[in-house]
Amino acid sequence: MFRLLIWLLLGYIGFRIIKTLTAPKKPLSSSSxxxxxxxxxxxxxxxxxxxxxxxxxxxxxxxxxxxxxxxxLEKFREQLDHTHQS
Ligand SMILES: [Zn+2]
Structure with missing residues (x-):
């Protein structure tokens, strides 16, 4: 029973490590x-x-x-025309 828990724990840790390694890396420098x-x-x-x-x-x-x-620019011009007409 105790052995099983150890294996489960190891499996979980291994899973976490693999997940971290395979996770897509986010770009560090965001283009501001x-x-x-x-x-x-x-x-x-x-x-x-x-x-x-x-x-x-x-x-x-x-x-x-x-x-x-x-x-x-054209859209803005159209909007202006529209507001002036109405
Ligand atoms: Zn625009």
């Missing part, structure tokens, strides 16, 4: 968008954050807006 000294802007359409230098700048109604792509 918040670099030091780099200004981050938010796309008002898809809500994603991007570096100001990578963003597409659209000046609409005298206000500067930053977009990740031309698609988002």
């Amino acid at each position: 968008t918040h670099h030091t000294g780099e200004e981050t802007v938010q796309d008002p359409i898809c809500k994603m954050y991007l570096a100001k230098e990578d963003a597409i700048v659209g000046t609409l109604n005298g206000t500067r807006h930053y977009f990740c792509s031309m698609d988002c």
